[in-house]
Amino acid sequence: MIIKKMIDTNQIMMAIGFILMGILGRYALVSMGAPPNIEIILVLTFLAALFLRSSLALLVPLCSMIGSDLLLGNAIFVGDQMNRIILFTYSGFALIAVINILNRERFRNSLGTIKLKSIGITAGLGVGFVLIYDVWTNLGWWYLIYPHTLGNLAAVFAAGIPFMINHLVSGVATFVLIALPFIVYLSRTQKIQIPIRIKTTHKIPIVAVVLCLMVLSFTGTAMQVPQKSGIWLEKSEKTSVTIAIQGEGWTVTDHVVAYNGDTAFSILKRCTERNTLIFKNTYYASFDSTLVDQIGDTVNGKDGKYWQYYVNGDIPMVGCDKYTISNGDSLIWRFETVPYE
Numbered sequence: 409m410i411i412k413k414m415i416d417t418n419q420i421m422m423a424i425g426f427i428l429m430g431i432l433g434r435y436a437l438v439s440m441g442a443p444p445n446i447e448i449i450l451v452l453t454f455l456a457a458l459f460l461r462s463s464l465a466l467l468v469p470l471c472s473m474i475g476s477d478l479l480l481g482n483a484i485f486v487g488d489q490m491n492r493i494i495l496f497t498y499s500g501f502a503l504i505a506v507i508n509i510l511n512r513e514r515f516r517n518s519l520g521t522i523k524l525k526s527i528g529i530t531a532g533l534g535v536g537f538v539l540i541y542d543v544w545t546n547l548g549w550w551y552l553i554y555p556h557t558l559g560n561l562a563a564v565f566a567a568g569i570p571f572m573i574n575h576l577v578s579g580v581a582t583f584v585l586i587a588l589p590f591i592v593y594l595s596r597t598q599k600i601q602i603p604i605r606i607k608t609t610h611k612i613p614i615v616a617v618v619l620c621l622m623v624l625s626f627t628g629t630a631m632q633v634p635q636k637s638g639i640w641l642e643k644s645e646k647t648s649v650t651i652a653i654q655g656e657g658w659t660v661t662d663h664v665v666a667y668n669g670d671t672a673f674s675i676l677k678r679c680t681e682r683n684t685l686i687f688k689n690t691y692y693a694s695f696d697s698t699l700v701d702q703i704g705d706t707v708n709g710k711d712g713k714y715w716q717y718y719v720n721g722d723i724p725m726v727g728c729d730k731y732t733i734s735n736g737d738s739l740i741w742r743f744e745t746v747p748y749e
Contacts, residue, residue, distance in 0.1 A: 423464040426452050430472025435479050441669055445575035449473060450537060451582035453501050455590060457508030458516060462614045465509055469501035496548025499621035500541045506618045507540075510611065519591045527584055534583030538575045542568065548625060651679050651739045655706040660685065666735045672717050673698055673729035675739055697727030706743050717741050 433448040449472050456468035477494065508515065515533070519526050546568050547561075554560040648663040653676070662679050673689075680687035680703060688702040700715040701708050708714045717728050718740040724731045733739060 419460055419464055423456065423460055423468060426456050426460075426468045427471045427475065430468065431475040431479060434472065434476040438476075438480055438668070443574050444668070445571045446578045447575075448582060448586075449501060450504065450541065450579060451534075451587050453505050454508050454533070454537065454583065454587055457505050458512050458591065459594065462509050462611075466502060466505050466614060466617065469505055470498055473498055473501065493545070493548050493552055495621070495625040496545050496552075499618065499625045500544045500548075502618045502621050503544065504537050504541055506614055507537075509614060516591070516595070519588060520595045522588060522592050526588060530583045530588045531580045534579035534581075534587075535576055538572070538579035542572045542575055551626065648735055649675050649733055649737050649739055651675055652741070653679065653685070653703055654740065654742045655704050656710075656743055658704065660704075666733050666737070670733050671729050672719065672724070672731045672733055672739055673700070673727075675733050676700070676703075676717070676728070676741060695727070698729040700728065700741070703741065703743075710743075712745055713743050714746050715741055715743055716746060 430449050430452045433452075437446060437448065449469055452472060453465075453469040456465040460468070473494075482494075518529050546564050549568075550556070550561050550564040554564060648665045649670075651662050651664055653660040660679070660683050662683065664675050664678050664682075666675060677687060679685075685704045686702060687700075689698050689700050691698045699708075700717075703715060706715075716723065717731075718738075719731065719733070720738050
């Protein structure tokens, strides 16, 4: 009885450790501006499935995601379709967890030592799980945000390729550099008793939980199918930046999706590229700031006028390349006499 309590305590402590690593690791990566899909949750999901009891293993990715979302201030389970994608992300990690739980004996037997074969197997697992996860979440993006046509489904997967490449790099690196050494260390030192075999009666509940999460992703997140005629992510004021460029006698309006680190300058640059407008700028090292010199046929200095930007109706007091823009903001660039207060 004492030994069993010690084992249970070790399991709980390890689960807490994995969850804290997931929350803090994800928070740190996002805070440091890591590229999209560079993450640590997937490898922790894999390790938890190999070293924890099935019930605890399922809690690791779910608690890590919920905890880090709350820490990052992300809206969960509420709001528009953009926020409801989280059920697909949560169920995606749960799906990876149950695949690993059901195959933990096979994986453990293949990864007991560090050699070329085990490195190849670990890298392959990283690639395989990333592909499964990304296919599932891309399906979620299509279901929640795009009209349900095969053309839009293909567009979603095509748009997700750069993010998938980042995720594949992350998966291979974390699985080879973190998962494999961790498994070998615990296997050799035998510092924890690892429950490898799972009774059939124990498999049914964990499979049922994951299936329920996957079904809920479809039935519980999208109350109505988008009926727009085309992709509307960039046409919604809530999920994009509304930008207007007002020159002399002409105006260009557009919607541009803002990503992590986007500024008033980068949004303008993307808008000019999409609308084939001439765009020139100069970086001044002494001020560590960028000045927009020309948009279209309108050049700074003409009649004492210059390009000035407004965010949500206000003039920011920093350079355009230093002002961070978020989806939902209104960005206006006007060619006018510089206002003085």
